[in-house]
Amino acid sequence: MSMIAAFYGGKSILITGATGFLGKVLMEKLFRTSPDLKVIYILVRPKAGQTLQQRVFQILNSKLFEKVKEVCPNVHEKIRAIYADLSQNDFAISKEDMQELLSCTNIIFHCAATVRFDDTLRHAVQLNVTATRQLLLMASQMPKLEAFIHISTAYSNCNLKHIDEVIYPCPVEPKKIIDSLEWLDDAIIEEIAPKLIRDWPNIYTYTKALGEMVVQQESRNLNIAIIRPSIVGATWQEPFPGWVDNINGPNGLIIAAGKGFLRALKAAPKAVADLIPVDTVVNLMLAVGWYTAVHRPKSTLVYHSTSGNLNPCNWHKMGVQVLATFEKIPLERAFRRPYANFTSNNFTSQYWNAVSHQAPAIIYDCYLRLTGRKPRMTKVMNQILRTASMLEYFLNRSWEWSTYNTEMLMSELSPEDQRVFNFDVRQLNWLEYIENYVLGVKKYLLKEDMAGIPEAKQHLKRLRNIHYLFNTALFLIVWRLLIARSQMARNVWFFIVSFCYKFLSYFRASSTLKV
Numbered sequence: 232m233s234m235i236a237a238f239y240g241g242k243s244i245l246i247t248g249a250t251g252f253l254g255k256v257l258m259e260k261l262f263r264t265s266p267d268l269k270v271i272y273i274l275v276r277p278k279a280g281q282t283l284q285q286r287v288f289q290i291l292n293s294k295l296f297e298k299v300k301e302v303c304p305n306v307h308e309k310i311r312a313i314y315a316d317l318s319q320n321d322f323a324i325s326k327e328d329m330q331e332l333l334s335c336t337n338i339i340f341h342c343a344a345t346v347r348f349d350d351t352l353r354h355a356v357q358l359n360v361t362a363t364r365q366l367l368l369m370a371s372q373m374p375k376l377e378a379f380i381h382i383s384t385a386y387s388n389c390n391l392k393h394i395d396e397v398i399y400p401c402p403v404e405p406k407k408i409i410d411s412l413e414w415l416d417d418a419i420i421e422e423i424a425p426k427l428i429r430d431w432p433n434i435y436t437y438t439k440a441l442g443e444m445v446v447q448q449e450s451r452n453l454n455i456a457i458i459r460p461s462i463v464g465a466t467w468q469e470p471f472p473g474w475v476d477n478i479n480g481p482n483g484l485i486i487a488a489g490k491g492f493l494r495a496l497k498a499a500p501k502a503v504a505d506l507i508p509v510d511t512v513v514n515l516m517l518a519v520g521w522y523t524a525v526h527r528p529k530s531t532l533v534y535h536s537t538s539g540n541l542n543p544c545n546w547h548k549m550g551v552q553v554l555a556t557f558e559k560i561p562l563e564r565a566f567r568r569p570y571a572n573f574t575s576n577n578f579t580s581q582y583w584n585a586v587s588h589q590a591p592a593i594i595y596d597c598y599l600r601l602t603g604r605k606p607r608m609t610k611v612m613n614q615i616l617r618t619a620s621m622l623e624y625f626l627n628r629s630w631e632w633s634t635y636n637t638e639m640l641m642s643e644l645s646p647e648d649q650r651v652f653n654f655d656v657r658q659l660n661w662l663e664y665i666e667n668y669v670l671g672v673k674k675y676l677l678k679e680d681m682a683g684i685p686e687a688k689q690h691l692k693r694l695r696n697i698h699y700l701f702n703t704a705l706f707l708i709v710w711r712l713l714i715a716r717s718q719m720a721r722n723v724w725f726f727i728v729s730f731c732y733k734f735l736s737y738f739r740a741s742s743t744l745k746v
């Protein structure tokens with residue numbers, strides 16, 4: 232019997248960010264392994280015209296939850312969606328709901344955050360710092376609370392090269408920032424933001440670092456742990472391989488590469504590609520929840536959920552495997568054949584951007600205009616290049632994350648728990664994982680049918696022929712222009728033609744002699 236699964240039985244668990252990528256996989260695993268848990272409270276806001284109930288209904292009826300419905304048929308009765316907006320005072324939770332949360336919650340998993348790199352400082356602080364403080368305040372009023380698990384990011388200290396499982400201080404106190412945001416107007420905030428974030432690459436990583444400091448300062452006598460995942464990718468094993476549902480991080484780039492939009496990326500091929508499967512992160516979260524509640528460590532422990540120091544993979548290996556998978560399982564209606572290059576050189580990168588990205592987009596838009604359609608490719612291309620440039624910082628550096636606490640926890644688990652809540656990334660086979668990942672992007676994110684693969688392959692063949700035809704025509708035109716203008720080009724042309732003529736005459740003469 233799994234001790235961790237048993238621990239969550241009969242518990243009331245509060246999850247923020249349950250509608251996000253990590254939150255959904257967390258709920259799925261909890262219901263599947265501890266179907267006898269009492270209730271999962273989720274703090275949800277209405278979104279995109281959907282009510283809370285519609286959002287929950289959609290999640291429970293998704294492919295991800297198919298296995299859960301077999302193990303826990305009454306799953307919909309065990310989810311309690313509570314209206315909440317984490318950017319509001321008291322999260323805009325009603326008095327009755329707040330009372331229930333305060334009196335019943337046993338465990339909190341705080342996943343909600345804004346993960347946009349370019350969010351405004353005000354909004355990112357509200358979500359990633361102030362909301363964390365508010366939740367800790369709520370937690371301190373929960374008599375039955377056993378553990379508070381805060382999800383941060385391995386990149387919260389990406390201004391350092393070697394990162395230990397400790398909370399690092401930020402140059403400016405979070406409280407001072409929260410206070411000043413109350414009276415400064417938006418224009419001034421955006422002006423001072425670059426000065427505040429100093430050597431952090433974006434507002435997201437900076438505010439996640441502030442969030443950790445808040446956890447340390449407001450921990451009171453709560454049992455708290457922090458988990459820092461690196462780049463969270465598709466599921467490795469559970470509930471099935473390759474599940475993914477948003478275009479953040481690698482996902483958008485994989486699609487852009489598979490559709491033939493992205494053909495070069497400014498990345499250091501040898502830099503560590505620190506991806507971590509989402510189910511590995513979730514298994515660690517559940518193990519940490521159990522350990523924190525049962526063993527009650529004296530201080531707040533930080534756990535790194537990273538792959539780099541235990542089972543490293545680099546961008547070159549990853550890129551090659553992504554492209555190899557597209558050979559076997561292409562995406563539908565590609566713009567160009569997937570082919571790509573990693574370059575860490577500025578000049579080469581700009582050259583590829585002009586020749587391989589912008590020029591084809593402009594040519595295609597001209598074609599759309601000529602055929603009476605609305606041009607759109609330049610816009611799409613600019614969006615992709617903007618995204619790629621935002622991720623460049625992470626593609627051109629390597630970090631070392633120590634994993635003592637994570638390894639310690641692994642050794643504390645029973646063999647059964649090590650199997651059911653496996654977070655040992657050393658067992659990950661990268662080539663297999665990446666292939667399933669790319670397949671998952673096609674199936675679950677783009678919702679493409681596997682039956683369309685032969686047609687997709689045909690389409691790629693047509694694209695290859697168009698490519699050859701285009702290159703030949705371009706060569707001939709350039710050559711013709713050169714011959715018309717340069718004596719040197721004419722001499723070379725004369726030399727090539729006479730060489731071919733002599734070679735053919737010799738070949739014809741020798742074959743006549745043989746007969």
Ligand SMILES: CCCCCCCCCCCCCCCCCCCCCCCCCCCC(=O)SCCNC(=O)CCNC(=O)[C@H](O)C(C)(C)COP(=O)(O)OP(=O)(O)OC[C@H]1O[C@@H](n2cnc3c(N)ncnc32)[C@H](O)[C@@H]1OP(=O)(O)O
Pocket residue numbers: 346347348349384385386461462463478479480481482483484485487488493494496547549550551553554571572573614615617618621622625626
């Ligand atoms: C011989 C050598 C061979 C080598 C072969 C080489 C092969 C190379 C080919 C490449 C193959 C790919 C290989 C895999 C590479 C993977 C690289 C992955 C790198 C990832 C690094 C991530 C580091 C993360 C560190 C921190 C991790 C975390 O803690 S949190 C999660 C990370 N957060 C994010 O990812 C959020 C990032 N997104 C944003 O901040 C914003 O979306 C934006 C700033 C990027 C864009 O904002 P904007 O307002 O302009 O747009 P938005 O409204 O959001 O969207 C507009 C439209 O654009 C679409 N969109 C949005 N995001 C993406 C995206 N990531 N990719 C593609 N498209 C995106 C969006 O859907 C909108 O579309 P429409 O609705 O149609 O308008």
Ligand SMILES: NC(=O)C1=CN([C@@H]2O[C@H](COP(=O)(O)OP(=O)(O)OC[C@H]3O[C@@H](n4cnc5c(N)ncnc54)[C@H](OP(=O)(O)O)[C@@H]3O)[C@@H](O)[C@H]2O)C=CC1
Pocket residue numbers: 247248249250251252253254274275276277278315316317318341342343344345346358382383384385439459460461462463464477479480
């Ligand atoms: N994905 C990654 O690569 C990594 C993620 N992390 C961390 O993991 C956690 C989860 O990330 P991930 O699941 O990928 O992110 P998502 O963007 O998929 O999910 C974010 C969640 O936060 C919720 N949320 C955002 N704003 C509010 C608000 N105002 N009120 C209520 N809820 C809100 C979202 O709700 P809604 O659906 O309504 O928008 C959503 O459920 C974050 O803390 C992130 O920093 C760390 C490292 C890497």
